[in-house]
Amino acid sequence: MNDAALAVASLEEHEIMADLIFLVITVGFFAVSIAYTHGCEKLRGRQS
């Protein structure tokens, strides 16, 4: 593999890694939001 091919490969890896990071952040945020939903319901249950 020549240098140019290596550079392209590392660029692609970098892009895929960036996509994975943002996917994890997105799914993580919504998972937290669902946990937050259940947390609010739990609080309501304790007070009723």
Place this chain on the structure above:
Amino acid sequence: MTPIAILQVVLYFGILLVITKPLGSYMARVFEGEKTFLHGPLGWLERGTYRVLGVDPHRDMKWTEYATSMLMFSLASMVFTYGALRLQGILPLNPQHFGVKQMPADLAFNTAASFTTNTNWQSYSPEVTMSYFSNMVALAIHNWASAAVGIAIAIAVIRGFSRKSADGIGNFWADMVRCTLYVLLPLSFVGAVVFLAMGVPQNFDPYTVVTTLEGGKQTIALGPVASQEIIKQLGTNGGGFFNANSAHPFENPTPLSNFFTLVLIWSIPGAITHTFGKMVGNTKQGWALFGAMAALALAGMIICTSAEQAGTPHLAAAHIQTAATAMQSGGNMEGKEVRFGIAASSLFATVTTGASCGAVNAMHDSFTPIGGLVPLFNMLTGEVIFGGVGAGLYGMLMFAVLAVFIAGLMVGRTPEYLGKKIEKFEVQMAMLATLVLAASVLGFAALSSTIDLPKTGALAALNTWPGSVYGGADAVYGAATGNLNNAGPHGFSEIFYAYASGTGNNGSAFAGITANTPWYNGTIALAALIGRFLMIVPLLAMAGALAKKVHIPASSGTFPTDTPTFAGLLVGVVVIVGALTYFPGLALGPIVEQFQMNVLATH
């Protein structure tokens, strides 16, 4: 204010009042599942959609199920948009051959989060970034869906007040389908035709290269603008087809289209107050909320327009004509379109930031300090001055709960609102929603005002603007304050505005800040997600708790909430909460800048 500015405001509120009752009544019928004149031509589509989705529109959801459905829908649509943006290079309708180079991961994340949350903050320049497919599918889908989500949530919160001893607050999928088919679709169709008639383009042609009078070459960007423009304004989205947004002559060709745009922005947020009144069985309750919103709006319009019309001491010292005459606007015209002048620009700034729309026809960064404080304050209220479609109403209902709680404390009685006892849980949820917004705005603004990112090594990329993509050089900023065009209080206002806009799901930019870096793309996206979803969840929880309660008949001790007195109290609570929470930020930004400007002018 000049006579034309006063006339414009009076005419604007007059038209808004005319629209509110019929549109609000119509929306109440739609969401109550009653027949309307559009059920004939569109009813089959509604039934077909339910069949395809496997949805029973009559099945009520508990608030937790409603919230989870909304969150899962938003997650799926955000991931779809992220993927479509990143893959635009291999997708159709891309005559300019934009690809992944123009759409790096951090920008795609910011844009996907921004459009999912109805924020439509644009870190990118659309003309050099987005394919037609990205515009018409990846982004436009959210112009519809995020608007429908906002309205659906508002309707669910209304049901919390209107229902008695009920477990459910409606069906999320049915609300989404009804909103899209019977409210957004017909209004958008008619509005797009009006925009076309006013000269807004709608085509799939490649950009046109023309020879200018000086003999140079200029590229004129075109595209399917009218169809995007209507839902951008009607759904209080605000994301422009062009970088100049509503200052661009293809998005907003004439003063008439400018006025039409303003009416579109507040049409649904105004009308939904009447929907609220209808659904709770007392339209005066809706008018009280409308009155509170209108009072706050009017105050902002007067302050902003007066400040811009007065100009600055520097202009006066330079012997520049600052008084309006028959031939020119006078005042502070920096950053404003000469086609619109001061009155239409100030009114637009107040309306778009009150409404969480975010479309702009002038550069807010160029406003006078006090003129710029008004759009900032509008966003900091939580976008309740008519607010986003649906979002304005549920935000104002959050303040209404706090207002009756405060009134109850003052007279020593258990607070009630619309026949429901407001107890500990409801107040906790209203406060949680308020605090989430404040934590996001102030936390991110403080972080970006102080963080010093490295200028060398791998982490330098965190705050680097990719100028090489656009034919220039990359700019490595290091500290997050390095991205600002201005130092001092104006620079702080630029940061404060960015996070107020992101968290408030407004999306307008103060400008003066190079935000297309991983740092700003990431943090503004998170602010938008927090401001949208972590505020909605406690309000749905409040609605769920209220729906379960029995109705208490009004007694002599009940504080009436359908009167001007209550509207006044509500205005007071919004202003006091806004002022107490954000005053330090406002003091460090526009207020100090105003004093600084006056001092510098006299020395």
